[in-house]
Amino acid sequence: MPAKSASIHSIELDLFIEAMTRRHGYDFSNYARASLKRRVAGLAQKLGFASVAELLPRLLYDGDLLPEILAGLSVPVTKMFRDPMVFKAMVETLLPMLATYPRLNIWQAGCATGEEVYSLAILLEEAGLLHKAQIYATDINDAALAKAEEGIFPAKMVEEHADNYLHAGGTRTLASHFSLGYGFAKVSGAIKDHISFAHHNLVSDGVFCEVNLVVCRNVLIYFDRHLQDRVLGLFETSLSRGGFLCLGSKENIAFSAAAPHFTPVNAALRLYKKSGGTS
Amino acid sequence: MSDRWRHPAIKAIAIGCSAGGLDVLHVILPLLPADFALPVVVVAHIGPSAENLIVGALRRDCLLPVVEAEERMTVTPGTIHVAPPDYHLLVEADHTFSLSVDSKVNNSRPSIDVFLASAADAWGSGLAAVLLTGANCDGVGGMAAVKAADGFCIVQDPATAYAPIMPQSAIDAGIADRVLTPEGIAALIVSFHSSSHKGAVA
Structure with missing residues (x-):
């Protein structure tokens, strides 16, 4: 047959x-x-x-x-300030709460070629918080990590996403965070200095430090429920008491085993706070 | 009713459309009765807006519940599920939805081809796929996948389509089991429901 x-x-x-x-x-x-x-x-x-x-x-x-x-x-499809409303909510809601900490550890899981982690770092810099922040950006795709670490993008990209940057709450110009030349835009060293890029596999690797904010957008949609539960558990363990979690706009923790450990800060925008602490 | 149905019982309906599609959906979907027991999944090309405008628009006119398809959600009988904007929608073997932000396919996200290929895997001969009006060729490859898995392919009569390219391409590819007007499509879908009832009794 x-x-x-x-x-x-x-x-x-x-x-x-x-x-x-x-x-x-x-x-x-x-x-x-x-x-x-x-x-x-x-x-x-x-x-x-x-x-x-x-x-x-x-x-x-x-x-x-x-x-x-x-x-x-891990075909990365990412752009700067994708879903600007999410970034705006981070600036307006999360950053004021994070500002009180003496030091900020942030983990972006699944950073791909870096557009999103640089978006976040730019907003932290404008909020005057980047100097005390350490951002860990991880992925399993070494080629993408190398590109992210380089921080060089087509100059056109900066123009194309200037609007998104403003909608996201940017207060200067997007171009002011890059040095432009030869058709390319290089992320300023002041921003890059606060980001460490590292290989990390959400399937098999564990917690590597305590963080105040986990950003992991449009990664969980590629996992089944079992793996989603593992990864959300990993985030929960990594987060300090009262730490924040930001997921992709169509990702849902409601049915996950980790759901009881998170309370929504802005459910529509997928911003959550780790519960179980009063601080 | 005259359409004698000798195919194995249909278990799910998938509908793909592009330019002009919302008007046709408004003809077909309100004709499904409140006790219609099969799941319906709609993949329509819409802009990458944050709001799913189709859901709200269909909800006003349909007797069946209309929801946006969410990742890990189980495909629900008697419910119209609509793909979210700017994500590909797929269905897994256990009939839960998954989403992806992979590159556009045929310049589209959601892509009809992406959904139909996964739906052909998930439902095989139990899938009836409907391709409506559209100005590009997305959906034609997906219909071919449905056909290859012994599913049933229904195409809107291009003469009744706002943009005939998409349905005409499927007809030219020789993969249309039926070519029908929107009203004819609705009647055929309703008949699947009756035949699935009979199947359940047998």
Whole structure:
């Protein structure tokens, strides 16, 4: 009996997940499968293979291919001040509360190429808080991390997102935070100095420091409920008493095991406070 | 009623539309009766606004509940689910929704192709997919995936479409099981509900 191509594709995806886990230690089995399937198929195509099955020998025998595979699987689509209302709420609601701390630790999980973490750092700088802030920006995609750390973007991007910056509560000009030249915009050193970029896998790595704010937007949507629970638990453990969590606009913690540990600050914008403390 | 249904029972309805789609949705969806027991999922090309305008607009006219599809939400029978703006909508094998912010497909997010490919995996021959008016070719690849999984493909008659390119492309690709007016589409969808009732009794 001829097999449906859909069931063959499903076997291929299982083999890919198995190979990634056992050969490279990256476990994608708790990723939301439908979008993972699309990404794996897209990755095989981008690398010039006719099928996911044809990618497998290279995946097993060519260790150098791993960074490219991780880059292909976490296709970063991010822009500066995406959802400006969320950033505005952070400036107006969270930052005044965070301002009272002598020192601020912030974790952006899944920072991709850095647009969002720089957006946040720019607003912290304008609020006069960046000098006492240390931001940890993490991802599993080393290629994206390298690009993020470089902090060089097309100059056009700064123009395109100038409006978003103003809607987000920016008080100067977006361009004032970059040095512009040769068609590129480089994030100012004063901002970059407060951000550490590091490799961290939300699937397998643990807590690495205590933070006052976790920003993790549009990452959980790629995980199944089991992995979402693990990651939200990780955030809860990482957050100091009264710390804040900011998720993507369509992400929902209501059904998660971690839900009782968070109270909404602004539910519509997915801003939460870790409960269980009075300070 | 004249449409004899000899296909395995339909378990879910997916509807994709682009330019001019909201008007057609307003013809089709209010015709679904209050006891309609299948889940309906709508993927429409709309701007990346924060508000889902389609949900509010359909709610006023439909007898069935209309909700925005949320990640991890289980697809609910007798409910019209609408894809959120600026996210791809997918459905998993356990019939829960997932979302993605991956790059646009066919210049669209949500993309009809992305949803239909996942829905073809999730429901196979139990899926009826409907492609309505639209000015680009998003949805045609998705309809082909539905067809390949033995699902049922319904296309709006291009003569009745505000933008005929999308339905015409699906017809040209030879993947339309039925080509119907909006009223005809509504009648056929309602008949799936009756046949699924019979299936439940048998």
